[in-house]
Amino acid sequence: MDVDAEESFLAYVRERVAALSRIAFLLTGDRHLAEDLVQETLLRVVGRWARIAAGGDPDAYVRRALYHQHVSVWRRHRGRTVPLDQPPERAGPDEAGAVTDSVAVRAALATLAPKQRAVIVLRYFEDLTEAQTADVLGCRVGTVKSQTRDALTRLRAVAPGLLSETAELGARG
Structure with a gap:
């Protein structure tokens, strides 16, 4: 090099x-x-x-x-x-609410299949578009959309406490 x-x-x-x-x-x-x-x-x-x-x-x-x-x-x-x-x-010195949210999000993400987790991370934590996410994952935009839909449905089912956050995510999608 x-x-x-x-x-x-x-x-x-x-x-x-x-x-x-x-x-x-x-x-x-x-x-x-x-x-x-x-x-x-x-x-x-x-x-x-x-x-x-x-x-x-x-x-x-x-x-x-x-x-x-x-x-x-x-x-x-x-x-x-x-x-x-x-x-x-254990979590380090963080505010209790932030730690609780972080643990809840981490636990909820852990319930997703790897591709669903990747779609959620790229779309909502990295703020990539559907097209950019599809490019990163090497799939079609339609696959990103369906994986996002399925992942958000799963997250709503396993983490109802995060419902308001996932409702915002779904509205963005």
Whole structure:
């Protein structure tokens, strides 16, 4: 990798790692898995960075790579459960309401299929359009619409406490 491409990649990572980590966390539901997902994705992207950056919008490529890496990991590890010696870490110093909402959203997202979760994360947490979401996921806009509809229906069923938020999401869709 030449010096310009390396500097460009490092600048991109510094600027976007927080956003990529947020997406990864929403996809995985676990901070450690999210960190691993971002790291694996960036390792896969770095070798192609000069071409990706020349394409104009590296975010779209990296998001798509992140999603595909997540699905790949999910397929390899689905059905496996790992018993823990101790309960998971508790939330840090956050306001009680925000923590409760965060836990409720995380639990609700965990009930969705990976593609449904990805659609919700990309559409409503990353604020992508249906067309941009379809591009990231490599599917048609109609698939994004149906996955969104099904995911919101599922979220309303499993998390009625989030009904007002999902009603707003449905109105946006």
